[in-house]
Amino acid sequence: MTGEYIDSHAHFDKFAAKGLVEEVLARAADAGVTRIIAVGGNAESNRLVASLAARHPETLHVAVGFDRDQAERPNDLQALTEQLALPSVVAVGEIGLDYHYHPETAAIQKRLLREQLDIAAALGLPVIIHSREADEDTLELLRAYVGNWPRPDRSPGVLHCFTGTPAFAGQVLELGFMVSFSGILTFNQAGQVREAARMIPLERLMIETDCPYLAPVPHRGKQNEPAWVVCVAEKLAELHGCPVQKIAGITTRNALDFFGKRAINESEQKTIVADDAFRKGTGHDN
Numbered sequence: 493m494t495g496e497y498i499d500s501h502a503h504f505d506k507f508a509a510k511g512l513v514e515e516v517l518a519r520a521a522d523a524g525v526t527r528i529i530a531v532g533g534n535a536e537s538n539r540l541v542a543s544l545a546a547r548h549p550e551t552l553h554v555a556v557g558f559d560r561d562q563a564e565r566p567n568d569l570q571a572l573t574e575q576l577a578l579p580s581v582v583a584v585g586e587i588g589l590d591y592h593y594h595p596e597t598a599a600i601q602k603r604l605l606r607e608q609l610d611i612a613a614a615l616g617l618p619v620i621i622h623s624r625e626a627d628e629d630t631l632e633l634l635r636a637y638v639g640n641w642p643r644p645d646r647s648p649g650v651l652h653c654f655t656g657t658p659a660f661a662g663q664v665l666e667l668g669f670m671v672s673f674s675g676i677l678t679f680n681q682a683g684q685v686r687e688a689a690r691m692i693p694l695e696r697l698m699i700e701t702d703c704p705y706l707a708p709v710p711h712r713g714k715q716n717e718p719a720w721v722v723c724v725a726e727k728l729a730e731l732h733g734c735p736v737q738k739i740a741g742i743t744t745r746n747a748l749d750f751f752g753k754r755a756i757n758e759s760e761q762k763t764i765v766a767d768d769a770f771r772k773g774t775g776h777d778n
């Protein structure tokens with residue numbers, strides 16, 4: 493084990509369907525991955541991650557939201573607002589625009605993203621953003637959101653599974669966002685992604701698996717899982733010319749700061765209390 497890691501983005505639908513949740517969490521713990529953000533993205537996944545986090549409150553923290561055009565019924569956003577009040581919830585996500593497969597739903601996707609950004613800003617909960625072939629529209633909506641973000645001491649969001657250009661990374665950083673890298677960083681053809689990763693200051697970086705997809709080298713072709721976030725950290729260490737222990741420490745600290753201090757360390761109890769008081773102040777009732 494080379495340190496403590498947080499996988500800032502994992503999907504559990506496949507693990508749950510195959511009965512693999514316990515063994516996946518055990519392998520993560522063995523690899524030093526002490527906390528995992530289990531992300532939703534549609535009604536079913538949102539319910540799943542909330543129930544898993546209730547069973548594993550130390551390890552699993554949760555983001556819920558409706559990705560792309562995944563809200564199906566008009567009352568979905570009402571249900572989302574109720575779920576966002578759960579104590580395990582640390583972010584709204586994943587949400588965002590993806591024009592790769594369904595550019596014809598762009599207007600619906602944008603409306604849904606805007607509505608959820610409004611909810612996140614009202615609650616002071618950061619967002620986990622997905623953007624694929626939609627970077628201009630994403631930036632436009634994020635600029636409006638950042639203008640409404642009520643917590644100048646905290647980052648308003650993370651651009652997850654970053655695959656954009658260094659220029660896009662620069663624009664995202666200007667908005668105060670964090671940038672999270674997945675196993676794509678280890679892929680042969682991902683030179684541009686590595687270039688972006690090299691220019692991002694360490695204090696703005698997080699790491700993720702986006703499992704069960706995108707298994708990193710040397711596990712390509714297998715079902716990805718949180719334990720392998722260590723491979724992403726190793727690649728970042730190589731790109732930044734530092735030991736992996738340093739990347740582990742910094743990205744863990746970044747994720748703790750970003751997702752809030754709830755359920756973190758005994759020594760941070762005071763911060764937890766302050767954080768909860770703030771959440772109550774914004775109407776986010778724990």
Ligand SMILES: [Zn+2]
Nearest residue numbers: 501531586702
């Ligand atoms: Zn994802």
